[in-house]
Amino acid sequence: MNILLGNRTHVIERIENEVEMLERHLRVLRLVIRNEPIGIVQLADELSIPDHKVRYSLRVLEEEGLIEPTDRGATTTDDLRTYLNGANDRIDGLRERVGALAIGGGSGDRDNAATADTRASEP
Structure with a gap:
């Protein structure tokens, strides 16, 4: 592990x-x-x-x-204006994508994973 x-x-x-x-x-x-x-x-x-x-x-x-x-x-x-028009939207999209990648998804999911591990080790 x-x-x-x-x-x-x-x-x-x-x-x-x-x-x-x-x-x-x-x-x-x-x-x-x-x-x-x-x-x-x-x-x-x-x-x-x-x-x-x-x-x-x-x-x-x-x-x-x-x-x-x-x-x-x-x-x-002169190309900067075109870049700026979409840059912030793309950055916001990346922020959402990275946020969704959180391992465990939060403390509730970790608690569920711990409970599942305990159940798996029980006879």
Whole structure:
């Protein structure tokens, strides 16, 4: 049983890391939108994120066509509006999907599982 719990922790940690990275990308994008043009140093300072992580987020956002580099810093592209129209709905959908994945579904389900385990061990 401990092996199974160890695997769950590993999976959850990977999901947490992915969500943290997505959160960082969106925080960078939000700040670019509010303060464009904005440079790496200012982004890093305002978000309290190391420069190398800001650079990575900027590269991802650029590859998605949401921002572009300029001599004065990152600026948004014309494609951003289309992205923003559906982004929040997609994020809400992901929130619901992840919430539905909760293992055990709540304390009531854990109590039922414990009761079922006790019954199974009875002669």
